[in-house]
Amino acid sequence: MNAPVRRLSLVVATLFASLLVSTTLIQYVFAADLNARPDNRRTLLSTYARERGDILVGQTPIAESTPSEDQFKFQRVYPQGPLYAHVTGFYSFYGAVGGLEQAEDAFLSGSSDKLFYRRVSDLFTGRRPQGANVETTLDARVQEAASEAMEGITGGAVALDPRTGAILAMVSHPTFDPNDVAGHDLEAVGTTYDELNAAEGRPLVNRTIGGDLYPPGSVFKVVTAAAALSTGDYDEDTVLPGPAVLDLPQTSADLPNAFDGPCGPNSEVTFTEALAVSCNTAFARVGMDIGAEALQAQAAKFGFGDAITIPMRVTPSTVPAEMNLPQLAQASIGQYDVRATPLQMAMVAAGVANDGVVMRPYLVQSIIGSDLSVIESADEQELSEAVTQDVAAQLTRMMVSVVEDGSGQRAQIPGVEVAGKTGTAQHGEGRKAHAWFISFAPADDPEIAVAVIAEDGGVAGSEAGGGRVAAPIAKEIMEARLDQ
Amino acid sequence: MSVISSYTPRRGRNVELVLLIAAVAIVMLAYVNVGLATSGTVPPALLALGGGYLGVAVAFHLVLRWRASYADPLMLPIVTLLNGLGLVMLHRLDLASDRSITEGVALRQLMWSALAVAIAAVVLVMLRDHRILRRYTYLAGAIGFFLLVLPLFPVIGTSIYGSRIWIQIGPFSFQPGELAKIALAIFFAGYLVQTRDALSVAGRKVLGLTLPRARDLGPILVAWLASLAVLVFERDLGSSLLFFGLFVAMLYVATERVSWIAIGLTLFGIGAYTAYLIFGHVQTRVLLWLDTFSPEALSASDQLAKGLMGMASGGMFGTGLGRGRPDLTYFAESDFIIPSFGEEIGLIGLFAIVVLYGLLVERGLRTSLGTRDGFGKLLAAGLSFSLALQCFVVVGGVTRVIPLTGLTMPFLSSGGSSLLANWTLVAILLRISDHARRPLPEPSGPSPVAEARTQVVKVR
Numbered sequence: 001m002n003a004p005v006r007r008l009s010l011v012v013a014t015l016f017a018s019l020l021v022s023t024t025l026i027q028y029v030f031a032a033d034l035n036a037r038p039d040n041r042r043t044l045l046s047t048y049a050r051e052r053g054d055i056l057v058g059q060t061p062i063a064e065s066t067p068s069e070d071q072f073k074f075q076r077v078y079p080q081g082p083l084y085a086h087v088t089g090f091y092s093f094y095g096a097v098g099g100l101e102q103a104e105d106a107f108l109s110g111s112s113d114k115l116f117y118r119r120v121s122d123l124f125t126g127r128r129p130q131g132a133n134v135e136t137t138l139d140a141r142v143q144e145a146a147s148e149a150m151e152g153i154t155g156g157a158v159a160l161d162p163r164t165g166a167i168l169a170m171v172s173h174p175t176f177d178p179n180d181v182a183g184h185d186l187e188a189v190g191t192t193y194d195e196l197n198a199a200e201g202r203p204l205v206n207r208t209i210g211g212d213l214y215p216p217g218s219v220f221k222v223v224t225a226a227a228a229l230s231t232g233d234y235d236e237d238t239v240l241p242g243p244a245v246l247d248l249p250q251t252s253a254d255l256p257n258a259f260d261g262p263c264g265p266n267s268e269v270t271f272t273e274a275l276a277v278s279c280n281t282a283f284a285r286v287g288m289d290i291g292a293e294a295l296q297a298q299a300a301k302f303g304f305g306d307a308i309t310i311p312m313r314v315t316p317s318t319v320p321a322e323m324n325l326p327q328l329a330q331a332s333i334g335q336y337d338v339r340a341t342p343l344q345m346a347m348v349a350a351g352v353a354n355d356g357v358v359m360r361p362y363l364v365q366s367i368i369g370s371d372l373s374v375i376e377s378a379d380e381q382e383l384s385e386a387v388t389q390d391v392a393a394q395l396t397r398m399m400v401s402v403v404e405d406g407s408g409q410r411a412q413i414p415g416v417e418v419a420g421k422t423g424t425a426q427h428g429e430g431r432k433a434h435a436w437f438i439s440f441a442p443a444d445d446p447e448i449a450v451a452v453i454a455e456d457g458g459v460a461g462s463e464a465g466g467g468r469v470a471a472p473i474a475k476e477i478m479e480a481r482l483d484q
Numbered sequence: 485m486s487v488i489s490s491y492t493p494r495r496g497r498n499v500e501l502v503l504l505i506a507a508v509a510i511v512m513l514a515y516v517n518v519g520l521a522t523s524g525t526v527p528p529a530l531l532a533l534g535g536g537y538l539g540v541a542v543a544f545h546l547v548l549r550w551r552a553s554y555a556d557p558l559m560l561p562i563v564t565l566l567n568g569l570g571l572v573m574l575h576r577l578d579l580a581s582d583r584s585i586t587e588g589v590a591l592r593q594l595m596w597s598a599l600a601v602a603i604a605a606v607v608l609v610m611l612r613d614h615r616i617l618r619r620y621t622y623l624a625g626a627i628g629f630f631l632l633v634l635p636l637f638p639v640i641g642t643s644i645y646g647s648r649i650w651i652q653i654g655p656f657s658f659q660p661g662e663l664a665k666i667a668l669a670i671f672f673a674g675y676l677v678q679t680r681d682a683l684s685v686a687g688r689k690v691l692g693l694t695l696p697r698a699r700d701l702g703p704i705l706v707a708w709l710a711s712l713a714v715l716v717f718e719r720d721l722g723s724s725l726l727f728f729g730l731f732v733a734m735l736y737v738a739t740e741r742v743s744w745i746a747i748g749l750t751l752f753g754i755g756a757y758t759a760y761l762i763f764g765h766v767q768t769r770v771l772l773w774l775d776t777f778s779p780e781a782l783s784a785s786d787q788l789a790k791g792l793m794g795m796a797s798g799g800m801f802g803t804g805l806g807r808g809r810p811d812l813t814y815f816a817e818s819d820f821i822i823p824s825f826g827e828e829i830g831l832i833g834l835f836a837i838v839v840l841y842g843l844l845v846e847r848g849l850r851t852s853l854g855t856r857d858g859f860g861k862l863l864a865a866g867l868s869f870s871l872a873l874q875c876f877v878v879v880g881g882v883t884r885v886i887p888l889t890g891l892t893m894p895f896l897s898s899g900g901s902s903l904l905a906n907w908t909l910v911a912i913l914l915r916i917s918d919h920a921r922r923p924l925p926e927p928s929g930p931s932p933v934a935e936a937r938t939q940v941v942k943v944r
Contacts, residue, residue: 002861018876019880025883027800028799031796039782
């Protein structure tokens with residue numbers, strides 16, 4: 001019986017050899033593939049165990065990792081809570097969700113290739129690997145002023161430095177507290193997240209760059225004016241017909257002003273006055289005269305249709321490609337299918353402010369390693385030259401008259417010349433209009449450009465226009481920057 | 485069994501003692517490792533627990549010195565090391581799940597280990613000669629089959645995650661298959677020693693393979709049907725494979741006829757394939773095995789997938805004991821203890837564990853070779869092979885060599901029944917090995933041959 005026992009031992013050896021092969025395949029050959037699987041919780045947990053970098057406003061962290069007693073070693077904390085919720089996003093069991101947490105995850109978690117040498121040196125020096133810090137362009141005082149002014153209002157506000165494109169404030173209301181969804185109690189976090197996701201007003205959506213885009217309404221008239229002035233056929237003093245109602249071609253529908261009556265005596269206004277009182281009939285006429293192509297081209301120069309990342313992805317704003325004359329008339333006053341993000345409208349104001357040059361907006365000033373060395377630094381980039389310097393100057397004067405004599409007087413700041421434009425955007429029959437305001441100041445040497453939207457006219461109700469609700473908010477935001 | 489090998493009579497008890505101390509030292513090192521990784525401190529109970537564990541192992545060692553001084557010196561250290569590593573991993577998993585000492589599995593496992601060692605010692609003391617077991621061939625067979633079908637009885641039988649291989653009496657759950665393994669090995673050994681001559685009679689020759697006579701097919705058909713019943717009713721491929729594989733292997737050793745293996749494999753293949761075609765739960769198991777990461781498979785169970793990810797995260801060197809997340813996989817302390825080890829001590833550590841089992845099995849088969857009686861040979865070979873097959877089924881199950889089953893890893897996995905059965909199995913192997921390695925008694929008194937100064941030639 002010894003021969004079969006010997007052969008049996010060969011069988012046993014084969015069985016064990018197959019186990020050595022199978023374990024090698026799993027733990028060595030295919031290990032990387034298995035570790036890279038998106039449903040692999042261990043990979044997520046190992047990034048938890050690494051100290052994630054801070055997100056900073058100035059020197060103050062708005063997202064930081066503090067040591068925790070539990071198995072995850074670190075707890076993500078958002079000291080300012082809801083104030084910067086849409087800027088930071090949050091870091092949870094679902095990974096990094098939204099905001100800079102998601103957009104700059106590679107740096108914050110330390111997995112970016114640019115941190116490779118640092119990681120290698122960490123390995124040898126025994127230093128605990130740490131993610132890089134992300135320094136934002138935000139101005140804490142502007143952000144706070146914007147958030148305060150937007151209190152109780154559903155909508156968004158963005159402030160830019162028109163000279164650089166740096167984003168100074170980004171507020172979306174309603175907001176949420178990212179700390180509620182960054183805890184380590186899986187069940188509680190899941191419930192809170194589901195509640196937030198389903199909540200009315202959709203607090204998780206950053207209205208300034210995403211979500212459902214808004215019809216810009218009359219603030220779009222700045223774009224129409226820019227297109228008209230750029231043709232050379234118009235200047236700020238050109239006299240335009242401004243009847244109470246414009247009879248649209250090809251249709252029985254009419255286009256009335258937002259107020260009763262004509263825009264000026266004898267139903268005539270200058271271009272500047274037309275913008276100041278937000279004369280629908282004059283702008284619809286101008287739009288139809290210059291044509292859809294000119295309007296689209298001008299909008300595109302301001303950034304409409306561009307897929308911009310700040311580094312969060314900004315939903316491209318749109319001007320319809322095919323329009324007949326009545327549609328063009330509506331589009332010229334920011335209605336029909338024209339849709340824009342608040343950031344896009346802030347870029348329009350900033351472009352005018354910056355002598356016609358639109359700067360690429362950005363939210364991250366620099367990436368700073370855990371040893372305080374600068375890994376990456378933002379470079380200011382021109383996005384496009386939207387209008388000539390001359391046209392920009394004319395537009396600025398026209399927008400100043402909006403604030404000084406026209407619909408935007410509530411944005412006036414004592415001692416500072418402010419340029420602005422109101423908007424009251426219809427968005428559906430029988431629904432309250434959105435209140436818009438875009439502006440920049442000081443008009444002669446702009447330091448800040450702002451766009452504000454209060455959905456459904458904000459608290460003041462249906463008849464309120466951009467001038468009544470949105471302009472005071474813009475004023476608060478601009479003041480916060482100019483007072484410094 | 486025509487050739488009898490003989491060995492230089494070396495007891496090896498001192499070697500065993502040194503290895504035993506080394507084994508306990510490794511276990512203590514692993515325990516310290518866990519303590520440092522999880523709380524940054526050396527566990528306060530280190531010396532008490534380590535000393536206690538060493539005490540239990542040395543006590544068994546002394547029993548060997550007393551009652552089986554020629555027993556194989558490697559088996560006890562290997563088993564001590566495996567059992568100890570299992571304890572450390574269970575303790576580590578207790579920490580991960582925030583289970584206190586009293587509600588954790590590690591302490592229970594430690595008590596079971598002590599009990600299992602005690603019972604193994606008793607078996608060794610009571611069982612002076614393994615050939616006594618032959619007297620109970622048919623009793624063992626009855627017990628074996630009874631234990632095998634026990635989980636099918638209502639009330640006590642429990643189905644845990646699809647496999648009905650557990651019984652539950654009050655707070656105690658028990659896998660009777662573990663004990664059935666030993667009982668059936670005794671039965672097969674006794675039965676085959678009696679019938680081996682009949683079963684090895686040559687029948688017809690087909691394709692160069694000498695088939696047995698048709699009338700001798702009875703026993704293998706019975707074993708086959710029994711194993712199929714286990715597969716279908718207890719829903720466990722592992723147990724089924726284990727018992728049928730054990731029978732076929734012992735049949736082959738007894739008769740030296742390869743044809744039995746061919747017949748066995750064919751029968752099992754047909755049975756398994758038919759079961760696959762008919763039964764949904766078998767199909768699910770096969771789907772999980774072949775296409776673990778498909779959405780359908782993941783919706784049925786992501787346990788195997790999680791285990792694989794755990795092993796992958798361990799990589800070559802492992803995360804270190806206490807530094808991985810083996811607790812993310814369900815049943816990390818029983819069915820999936822191998823992925824737990826793979827994650828924390830890496831491919832290298834897993835190789836070491838597999839090789840330890842390989843060594844243990846090899847010592848068992850060596851014992852079989854050295855044993856002088858047919859029953860002992862068959863029993864040692866059967867017990868060793870059952871151990872090997874069980875390791876293959878468990879490790880192969882979690883590493884996708886074969887479909888996953890509900891068996892536990894001998895000595896490592898949490899579970900009292902498994903510990904009791906496998907320590908007893910090792911006690912029997914030690915008893916047989918003592919017999920195998922013990923030199924033949926010197927003839928009493930001077931024999932005429934010796935007087936005549938004739939040279940005695942050793943035949944090998």
